[in-house]
């Protein structure tokens with residue numbers, strides 16, 4: 181990778197921290213024991229898994245016995261949702277939001293096919309979810325509520341404490357997908373009536389393929405994977421010791437560096453936005469302040485995000501599009517559409533997400549490249565409205581979608 185390569189897609193995944201690699205390597209080389217084996221090599225692996233569990237628990241203010249290791253954030257979400265609904269099979273209603281990750285929306289679709297009623301709460305135009313709107317959806321039939329803590333596309337933070345309180349007033353299960361929030365904001369689960377919280381390693385400088393689910397000690401639980409007695413019989417399957425060790429280390433580093441990392445990342449993000457929002461026709465998507473320091477989601481009038489993304493890639497800048505291209509057609513992001521920003525704005529959205537290994541001196545040249553690339557696309561494919569008219573365009577009311 182060229183030294184000038186700008187990896188601005190840290191919400192998609194992160195570079196593994198070299199300290200994390202160092203921590204896991206012995207468990208790929210010499211310490212290959214199975215934690216269930218009772219001789220020395222196995223006991224060493226067990227000790228390492230136990231230590232990692234403490235490190236994960238400490239990052240979110242949980243107790244170690246409340247941490248279940250999984251393969252991913254996706255597995256954690258599925259496990260929480262399917263466990264909660266099985267605990268109260270007579271209740272057939274599930275409440276979530278329109279802007280969740282597919283790792284919640286797809287299980288929700290699955291439940292709907294099995295006869296569950298699913299309510300999707302909508303956010304504001306700034307991507308904020310509202311606790312009262314959630315409370316209004318709760319009925320005697322509701323089994324579970326799942327609301328994400330931080331949105332992966334906009335970084336907008338949910339009022340999780342208020343939502344959890346409203347759900348607790350009705351005595352219902354509450355799950356939060358905190359995959360994007362963990363390690364980026366202080367989290368203390370014991371101060372909140374949360375039953376389940378999902379985490380994922382690869383968003384915090386750990387390799388992919390490892391996640392965890394916080395299960396409150398007050399909560400009953402039904403396993404998703406049945407097999408051996410691993411994870412106190414809550415998830416069968418031999419533990420991936422090296423990945424668990426890596427995750428523990430990544431959580432320890434995230435806890436120790438939370439403040440300094442976020443200061444550094446916020447500085448880059450703010451510098452980026454100060455310059456990028458000067459590009460004619462640029463608009464911020466998502467709440468300006470109630471948001472992770474890591475994330476900047478911008479739309480550029482009259483520019484499709486896909487060609488922009490590809491040209492930026494050629495210029496050494498990695499970011500992600502607010503739209504996904506399948507079988508040749510563009511699908512605007514369900515998150516931006518859920519915020520009622522309109523298909524046009526959603527189709528021209530790019531997400532830039534910053535991380536620990538980015539540098540402030542990358543920002544200015546990257547925005548220059550971004551500006552030039554946008555100008556090039558606009559000159560080659562003039563789409564519609566005159567450029568330089570961003571304030572007026574921003575004031576145009578959204579199209580009804």
Ligand code: PLP
Pocket residue numbers: 191192251252253254255281283328330331332357359360380381382390391
């Ligand atoms: N939830 C959110 C909010 C995410 O951003 C992601 C990953 O992008 C996931 C869940 C899925 O996590 P994993 O990739 O570990 O399955």
